[in-house]
Amino acid sequence: MKLSKVVAASAAVLALTATATACGSDNEDAGGGKIKVGIKYDQPGLGLKQPDGSFAGFDVDVATYVAKELGYKPSQIDFVETKSADRENALARGDVKFIAATYSITDERKAKVDFAGPYLLAHQDLLIKADSKIAKGDDLNGKKLCSVTGSTSAQNVQKTIAPKANLKQYSGYSECIAALQSGAVDAVTTDNSILAGFAAQDKYKDQFKLAGLKLSNENYGIGIKKGDSALEKKINAALTKMVSDDAWQTAISDNLGPAYYTGEPAPKIGEIVT
Template structure:
C-alpha cells in the first residue's frame, strides 16, 4: 500500500503515531517495519543522460537525480522510491489513474497538459532540435519540410513539427525514442526530433559516438516540469524541493555529471513558475 508524505513533518508525525501504537500493544503487525511506505515516480527507462534503466537494474540520469532529490525532501529514503516507466503517450493516464505519485520524465509543460495535470517547476529548459547522421546536412529550418522525421507519440516535439515547424515533413511516431534511433541508424528516417537534452544523451552513448550529431537548431523552448495529479496538495512542497536542489548546488552537480560527457550545456535553471510563451 502506498502512503504519500507531503512534508518531512508529516512523515515524523506518522512515525510517532506508529511507534505509539506499537508500544501500546496493538495487534496489527504488518511485519514490514516501515508500514509499506513508498513513493512511486514515473521516469523514462530509455533516455541516456536523463532516465535510463541499466542492464544491472539501476536507474541513472538527470531526471532520476531530480526525482530522488525531491523524494528526499518529501521525507523518503532512496529504498522507499519505486521507479515506474512512464512512456510519453501514457503520462497523463498514469497520473489520472493514480499509478504514480509524480512524473519526472522530460515532461514539457504546456497549456493543453495543464488542463489535466499539475506541474511543479520547471527544473530544466531545453530546446527542440534534430539528431541526424554525422554526414547529413540540414541547411536551414525550411529544409525540414522535405525530410522524413521521427518522434514519440504524445510528445510536444511531434505536435510542434506538425503545427509550427515543418507541416509538410513526413512524420513517423513510435512509443519510444529508441525505436526512432534504430530507424535513423538504418537510414529509414532522416532525423530524430525531440529536445536537445535527450538527443545529446543518445549521441554521447559509446556505441553511437561518431555516428550522429545535433543539427544545432533551437526550434522551440521546452520547460520540463514535474507532473502531479490535478489539484495536487504536493505542488508547493515539490516546488520547494526543486528550489532547494538549485540553491544547494545539487542541480549543477547533476548537470555536470549527466550532460558534461555529451558536451551539452543546458541553460541555467529556470525560475519556478516559468511557462512557455503561448
C-alpha cells in the same frame, strides 16, 4: 508496589508508541515508508531501466533529489513506469505520488493535473551526424527526416521550416537513431533533451551532435495529483534547492553532457517560458 510497576510499564509503552508515531510522520506516504514515483523506462539520459534493474537519467536524479527532500532515502523509492498516454490517469488513481518523465507543462494537461517546476526548459531540435553540414532549418529540404509515428515534431518541421523534407516515421526513437547512424536518414527530430540522451550512449560516442535549433519551448514539470497544493509547494522548494546547490547542473552534465548538450540554464522554478 506491583501497581506502580504496572503503571510505569504502561507509561513506557505509551512513550515508545508516541516516539514511533512521531518518527513515522516525517514521510508523507503512509504506505510503509515507501514512495512511488513515475518515470520513463526507455529514454536514455533521462529515464532508463538498466539491465541490472537499476535506473539512471536526469529525470531519475531529479526525482531522487526531490524524494530525499520529502524525507525518503533512495532505497525507499519505487520507480514506476508511466508511459506518456497514462500519466494523468496514474496520478488520478494514486498509482504514484509524483511524475518526472519529460512531462511538458501544457494548458490541456493543467486541466487534469497540477505541476511543480518547471525544472528543465527543452526545445524541439535536430540530431545530426557530427560532420553534417545542416546548420539551419531549411537545410532539411530534400533531406530525409526521422521521427516517431504519431509525433507532431516532424510535422512541425515540415509545416514551418522545411516543407520539402522527406519524412520517415519509425515506432521508436532508438530506430531513428540507428537509421541516422547508418545513413538511412539525415536528421532526427524531437526534444533536444531526449535526442541528447540517446546520443550520449557509449555506442554512439562522438558520432552525433545537436543542430542547436529552438523550434519550440518545452517546460518539463513534475506532475502531481490535481489539488495537492501542499505537495506542489514542497517539490518547488526541493527543486529550488537542487538548482542552488549545483546538484541540478551536475545531473545535466552527467547525463546529457556527452552529446554536447549545452541547453538552457536552470529555469526559475515557477516560471513558464512561452
